[in-house]
Amino acid sequence: MVAGSATVGRRALAKEQRRQQLIDATIKCIAKKGLSSTTLADVAKEAGLSQGIVNLHFDSKDNLLYETLRYVSEDYDKQFMATYAQTSADPAACLLALIKMDLQPSICDAKKLAVWFAFWSEVKAVPTYQKLCAARERKYDDVLVDLAARIIDDGGYEDADASLVAKALGSLTDGLWLSCLVDPKSFDRQVALNTVKSYLRGIFPDHYLREPTA
Amino acid sequence: MVAGSATVGRRALAKEQRRQQLIDATIKCIAKKGLSSTTLADVAKEAGLSQGIVNLHFDSKDNLLYETLRYVSEDYDKQFMATYAQTSADPAACLLALIKMDLQPSICDAKKLAVWFAFWSEVKAVPTYQKLCAARERKYDDVLVDLAARIIDDGGYEDADASLVAKALGSLTDGLWLSCLVDPKSFDRQVALNTVKSYLRGIFPDHYLREPTA
DNA sequence: CATAACTGAATGAACAATCATTCATTTTAT
DNA sequence: ATAAAATGAATGATTGTTCATTCAGTTATG
Numbered sequence: 403m404v405a406g407s408a409t410v411g412r413r414a415l416a417k418e419q420r421r422q423q424l425i426d427a428t429i430k431c432i433a434k435k436g437l438s439s440t441t442l443a444d445v446a447k448e449a450g451l452s453q454g455i456v457n458l459h460f461d462s463k464d465n466l467l468y469e470t471l472r473y474v475s476e477d478y479d480k481q482f483m484a485t486y487a488q489t490s491a492d493p494a495a496c497l498l499a500l501i502k503m504d505l506q507p508s509i510c511d512a513k514k515l516a517v518w519f520a521f522w523s524e525v526k527a528v529p530t531y532q533k534l535c536a537a538r539e540r541k542y543d544d545v546l547v548d549l550a551a552r553i554i555d556d557g558g559y560e561d562a563d564a565s566l567v568a569k570a571l572g573s574l575t576d577g578l579w580l581s582c583l584v585d586p587k588s589f590d591r592q593v594a595l596n597t598v599k600s601y602l603r604g605i606f607p608d609h610y611l612r613e614p615t616a
Numbered sequence: 617m618v619a620g621s622a623t624v625g626r627r628a629l630a631k632e633q634r635r636q637q638l639i640d641a642t643i644k645c646i647a648k649k650g651l652s653s654t655t656l657a658d659v660a661k662e663a664g665l666s667q668g669i670v671n672l673h674f675d676s677k678d679n680l681l682y683e684t685l686r687y688v689s690e691d692y693d694k695q696f697m698a699t700y701a702q703t704s705a706d707p708a709a710c711l712l713a714l715i716k717m718d719l720q721p722s723i724c725d726a727k728k729l730a731v732w733f734a735f736w737s738e739v740k741a742v743p744t745y746q747k748l749c750a751a752r753e754r755k756y757d758d759v760l761v762d763l764a765a766r767i768i769d770d771g772g773y774e775d776a777d778a779s780l781v782a783k784a785l786g787s788l789t790d791g792l793w794l795s796c797l798v799d800p801k802s803f804d805r806q807v808a809l810n811t812v813k814s815y816l817r818g819i820f821p822d823h824y825l826r827e828p829t830a
Numbered sequence: 831c832a833t834a835a836c837t838g839a840a841t842g843a844a845c846a847a848t849c850a851t852t853c854a855t856t857t858t859a860t
Numbered sequence: 861a862t863a864a865a866a867t868g869a870a871t872g873a874t875t876g877t878t879c880a881t882t883c884a885g886t887t888a889t890g
Contacts (some may be wrong), residue, residue: 432737433741434741435741436737436738436740436742437651437652438651438738512740516740517737519733520737520738522733522737522794522797522798523646523730523734523737523797524734526647526650526726526727526797527648527653527730528650536799536801539798540799540802562814562818563810563814566807566810566811569807569808570814570815572791572795573791573795573811574784574788574791576790576791576794576795577786577787577789580791581786583736583737583739583740584746584749584750588750588754593783594783600776600780600784601784601815601818601819604815605818
């Protein structure tokens with residue numbers, strides 16, 4: 403095979419890039435065939451590479467799957483932290499920005515969600531999944547609690563509990579992810595966003611009342 | 617039948633009971649080992665029966681899994697409809713009762729949730745799962761919309777949207793299920809219930825303000 | 831009542847297919 | 861030329877499925 407431009411993705415990719423290529427292929431396979439029917443042959447084929455390639459780069463299938471979970475987790479974290487960094491000065495704006503982020507196609511699309519749900523479903527069976535997922539859960543809850551507390555303090559919302567608000571917001575977006583995964587046809591990002599906004603308006607009226615319908 | 621107490625579970629069980637026994641074993645296996653590592657040998661062993669038993673009663677593994685999904689779905693539906701029937705006269709009480717039900721151990725326990733998440737994660741891969749899950753989603757959303765509309769009408773909550781409230785409540789409980797599954801140690805049913813209650817108080821104050829902390 | 835014939839549920843060994851993993855060989859890059 | 865990366869055929873383990881056989885419970889027969 404000559405003139406490498408036609409064969410981009412077959413060779414000459416740095417080790418880390420190849421690993422990433424295989425993780426991407428794994429995500430596609432899990433979304434397309436489900437975790438329980440995803441084989442290493444599927445992953446290799448999806449990546450356009452050969453049978454033994456996964457064991458070469460990840461040693462084992464278990465390891466590939468764990469690294470895939472780590473990747474989607476870090477991918478989410480990067481977006482979360484970037485959004486947070488840009489808006490954290492204003493807690494109300496920050497909360498809304500984080501929720502908008504959660505509903506963006508870069509995070510909330512059926513392909514990636516199928517991966518999340520697959521790993522969540524195995525949390526009881528695979529302790530390493532459990533540790534990673536539980537740590538995530540707590541980290542983001544902590545951030546939301548802090549934001550909610552600052553808003554409550556700022557607005558004097560005396561009968562609001564920051565911890566409960568944080569749990570509600572976190573659960574709300576997780577639940578919206580489920581409807582995006584299960585019934586993508588009738589899932590509407592704008593409606594989903596309005597669902598959360600209506601909650602925010604109800605609990606923090608002074609901070610979220612009558613926003614421009616952006 | 618001669619005092620079959622010594623041989624309970626080996627013979628003399630009606631066909632439907634045996635199928636149910638195998639479905640129960642399947643649920644246990646999925647919770648314990650994950651869907652992707654659950655084999656028919658596992659299911660048979662969990663049921664205390666022999667290798668070929670699943671094919672005898674369900675023809676194939678695929679069929680067993682689909683029937684398992686159908687069972688957990690109908691099991692939920694029975695509880696949902698029973699709760700609804702008992703409380704539907706008072707929409708506010710009904711809404712709260714349905715949410716309490718969603719958080720009860722008979723529905724919200726890590727074992728059953730692992731099964732739900734496993735099937736949800738394969739919705740994109742298995743059209744029959746998708747159809748069943750999407751239909752469920754829509755059915756319960758319809759009920760919640762109706763209840764919310766009646767409460768809005770009753771209380772004159774002009775700036776509340778029944779459809780958004782319904783989506784929020786449905787997503788909220790789904791999201792709480794995730795935290796129950798992923799981090800059962802720090803999951804607290806009372807806190808979960810208060811999370812939803814605080815939302816209801818915020819949006820329907822006249823109907824949910826200052827309930828006794830039951 | 832006793833027992834022989836019958837029914838169909840259950841067994842578990844055997845089979846064929848699938849799959850993760852290995853590795854000798856080939857290809858590519860330096 | 862050397863080293864690293866990738867290949868793909870081979871391998872052994874796992875797993876869904878099949879089926880001849882066993883066994884419990886029922887019915888028919890003497």
